[in-house]
Amino acid sequence: xxxxxxxxxxxxDKYLCKGCYICVDKCPTKVFEVSSVIGDYGIFLPEARHVxxxxxxxxxxxxxxxxxxxxxxxxxxxx
Amino acid sequence: MGKxxxxxGSEALVRGAIYAGIRFYAGYPITPATEVAEYMAxxxxxxxxxxxxxxxxxAAINMAIGASVAKWKAMVAxxxxxxSLMQEGIGHAINTEVPLLIVDVQRGGPSTxxxxxxxxxxxxxxxxxxxxxYEIIVLSPxxxxxxxxxxxxAVNLSEQYRTPVILLTExxxxxxxxxxxxxxxxxxxxxxxxxxPTRGDEGFLLESQLHDERGYNVANDxxxxxxxxxxxxxxxxxxxxxxxxxxxxxxxDEPSVFIASYGCSARSALxxxxxxxxxxxKVGFLRLITLWPFPENTIRNAVRGAxxxxxxxxxxxxxxxxxxxxxxxxxxxxxxxxxxxxxxxVYSIVKGVLS
Amino acid sequence: MNPLIxxxxxxxxxxxxxxxxxxxxxxxGIILGYFVRAIDExxxxxGFDDSKLYIVTGIGCSGNIPVPLKYNIxxxxxxxxxxxxxxxxxxxxxxxxxVFAGDGDLLSIGGNHxxxxxxxxxxxxxILVNNxxxxxxxxQVAPTTPMEAITHTTPYGNPEPxxxxxxxxxxxxxxxxxxxxxxxxxxxxxxxxxxLLHRGFGLLECLSQCPVYQGRYVxxxxxPSKIMDYYLKITVVSDKPSYGDKITIGKFVDYERPTYEEIxxxxxNKAREGGxxxx
Numbered sequence: 001x002x003x004x005x006x007x008x009x010x011x012x013d014k015y016l017c018k019g020c021y022i023c024v025d026k027c028p029t030k031v032f033e034v035s036s037v038i039g040d041y042g043i044f045l046p047e048a049r050h051v052x053x054x055x056x057x058x059x060x061x062x063x064x065x066x067x068x069x070x071x072x073x074x075x076x077x078x079x
Numbered sequence: 080m081g082k083x084x085x086x087x088g089s090e091a092l093v094r095g096a097i098y099a100g101i102r103f104y105a106g107y108p109i110t111p112a113t114e115v116a117e118y119m120a121x122x123x124x125x126x127x128x129x130x131x132x133x134x135x136x137x138a139a140i141n142m143a144i145g146a147s148v149a150k151w152k153a154m155v156a157x158x159x160x161x162x163s164l165m166q167e168g169i170g171h172a173i174n175t176e177v178p179l180l181i182v183d184v185q186r187g188g189p190s191t192x193x194x195x196x197x198x199x200x201x202x203x204x205x206x207x208x209x210x211x212x213y214e215i216i217v218l219s220p221x222x223x224x225x226x227x228x229x230x231x232x233a234v235n236l237s238e239q240y241r242t243p244v245i246l247l248t249e250x251x252x253x254x255x256x257x258x259x260x261x262x263x264x265x266x267x268x269x270x271x272x273x274x275x276p277t278r279g280d281e282g283f284l285l286e287s288q289l290h291d292e293r294g295y296n297v298a299n300d301x302x303x304x305x306x307x308x309x310x311x312x313x314x315x316x317x318x319x320x321x322x323x324x325x326x327x328x329x330x331x332d333e334p335s336v337f338i339a340s341y342g343c344s345a346r347s348a349l350x351x352x353x354x355x356x357x358x359x360x361k362v363g364f365l366r367l368i369t370l371w372p373f374p375e376n377t378i379r380n381a382v383r384g385a386x387x388x389x390x391x392x393x394x395x396x397x398x399x400x401x402x403x404x405x406x407x408x409x410x411x412x413x414x415x416x417x418x419x420x421x422x423x424x425v426y427s428i429v430k431g432v433l434s
Numbered sequence: 435m436n437p438l439i440x441x442x443x444x445x446x447x448x449x450x451x452x453x454x455x456x457x458x459x460x461x462x463g464i465i466l467g468y469f470v471r472a473i474d475e476x477x478x479x480x481g482f483d484d485s486k487l488y489i490v491t492g493i494g495c496s497g498n499i500p501v502p503l504k505y506n507i508x509x510x511x512x513x514x515x516x517x518x519x520x521x522x523x524x525x526x527x528x529x530x531x532x533v534f535a536g537d538g539d540l541l542s543i544g545g546n547h548x549x550x551x552x553x554x555x556x557x558x559x560x561i562l563v564n565n566x567x568x569x570x571x572x573x574q575v576a577p578t579t580p581m582e583a584i585t586h587t588t589p590y591g592n593p594e595p596x597x598x599x600x601x602x603x604x605x606x607x608x609x610x611x612x613x614x615x616x617x618x619x620x621x622x623x624x625x626x627x628x629x630l631l632h633r634g635f636g637l638l639e640c641l642s643q644c645p646v647y648q649g650r651y652v653x654x655x656x657x658p659s660k661i662m663d664y665y666l667k668i669t670v671v672s673d674k675p676s677y678g679d680k681i682t683i684g685k686f687v688d689y690e691r692p693t694y695e696e697i698x699x700x701x702x703n704k705a706r707e708g709g710x711x712x713x
Contacts, residue, residue, distance in 0.1 A: 145521025
């Protein structure tokens with residue numbers, strides 16, 4: 001519960017994302033959803049719609065093959 | 080101060096290489112280049128260098144590339160079949176602009192061929208052996224003293240043009256014992272080693288595909304690929320006259336016939352010229368020191384006025400084609416089987432041409 | 435862009451002018467992330483000096499993994515990464531040499547060099563990215579492809595049994611051998627850290643997904659995350675390497691013996707004691 005409040009936003013770089021949706025499938029609390037926004041590669045970008053559910057496990061960052069995901073925590077932009 | 084010493088061609092080559100700053104040798108035993116490896120194994124560690132006997136020639140040339148990229152001047156020596164195995168690595172060194180000395184002590188081929196016999200059958204393999212369009216520097220020494228100096232020159236050229244340089248010698252020269260002069264330290268110029276440049280805290284990127292100045296792959300871009308490849312070709316092609324060297328003798332009276340040769344065959348050629356001169360025939364002598372890039376202009380100037388060039392060589396007639404392309408009448412004297420063309424053979428052929 | 439990884443990229447990649455060439459969902463990008471994180475953690479924990487890092491790669495998809503990184507990178511010929519790396523390590527024994535190679539590169543065309551590099555115990559660290567086929571050329575059978583698998587060059591099923599790289603390495607006396615799968619992020623990062631700190635030859639085989647060819651043809655799943663799940667299903671943790679229906683993962687060997695470059699340099703120093711070379 002302590003960690004949940006830290007994550008304020010999960011940023012997906014729309015220039016780098018190739019739309020493999022590993023983040024969508026692998027997030028243990030299903031924070032991500034496929035949005036209708038089209039990224040630079042012509043794919044529907046994943047979007048962190050339910051950041052309130054995030055437990056800050058960092059798996060989306062770790063698994064992202066294109067270093068497109070950044071977890072932004074309160075008090076700084078540190079990974 | 081230098082000193083005079085009696086030594087085998089292979090030893091002269093090794094001492095020349097160490098003089099030129101070679102500190103890494105990787106090789107696989109192969110007749111007749113084994114002596115180079117043996118002398119290297121003995122002398123290189125004492126010079127603070129590293130000798131490795133690798134599992135095959137592919138590993139040898141790639142280890143040498145790694146050593147050259149990381150820190151030291153490096154070389155490999157091989158013969159016939161091993162030279163074939165190294166061809167891919169030569170192309171790699173050309174594209175990544177790695178200075179490297181490759182020695183091919185030629186033996187008879189094809190295949191396992193004639194391991195213990197000399198030949199000059201790798202003349203075209205040295206030039207065209209690797210795949211793709213490229214230019215390469217190939218030097219051919221005529222005697223043991225020159226083997227020593229040309230080894231140093233080859234290393235200097237490879238550093239100057241950042242390209243592999245092939246020293247193409249024959250079993251005869253590599254196994255020949257002659258008295259040579261070994262210069263003292265600093266007596267003969269040696270260039271420093273060039274490693275890939277880095278930028279700031281960024282390391283280098285050595286790309287084996289065609290690449291731009293930063294090392295990034297441009298293989299899918301026709302324009303940039305062509306630019307990258309032309310640069311590699313032009314750095315040799317535009318400097319042919321600076322790179323190439325020939326030796327011309329008996330040319331003052333503008334003879335109409337020249338005997339042109341290279342490597343050990345040139346020794347027979349020179350003997351034949353002397354015999355012909357003694358018998359009153361006006362014949363000139365030309366020896367290629369740089370085989371590739373072929374010194375067209377230099378040769379044109381040297382043999383001006385001559386109509387015929389007789390080319391004795393220990394293969395089925397390779398370099399003779401280059402003379403043919405110069406628009407000269409050529410007489411090929413090919414010699415297969417592992418024996419040198421004898422002065423008498425060349426003598427009688429030239430006599431036939433003159434009469 | 436992830437700021438942690440951005441710190442370790444070449445300027446063009448860091449500024450977003452260039453992007454990695456991998457297909458969507460490729461394990462190579464994930465391994466790139468693990469490698470950067472391992473180095474980052476080592477730098478913070480142990481003061482690891484990454485300025486002396488040389489990375490040598492082979493040819494194939496895996497050869498493109500380190501290209502965005504700002505280290506000294508040598509892209510060697512197909513199969514010859516270990517030879518080039520040996521050359522680098524011998525003349526720069528104080529440097530850290532890492533090799534990225536694929537299964538075809540390291541086990542098929544470069545198999546001979548693998549055997550002799552392990553035999554010599556050259557202190558280079560190999561990260562073998564195993565996607566069970568040749569991805570770059572379009573999905574052909576590799577020495578690691580399971581038997582009876584359908585690929586573009588085995589349309590009627592693979593007739594050859596696969597090769598277990600870890601078992602080979604252990605039998606040859608490699609001093610560090612581990613195998614992990616891409617979904618196990620922490621284990622992979624920990625293993626890369628151990629590898630970088632290890633003295634002597636180290637091999638980390640990382641089973642990685644190729645959604646485009648391996649997923650569609652060999653396994654029959656094309657969603658990257660589902661292939662990752664599949665990998666977890668077919669692997670079991672063990673201390674003995676095995677590569678069959680079940681693939682064992684874990685650290686198989688970790689010990690030390692004198693390395694090639696140490697022995698080589700002691701020979702050089704000994705030879706110089708007997709008198710320096712004079713021309």
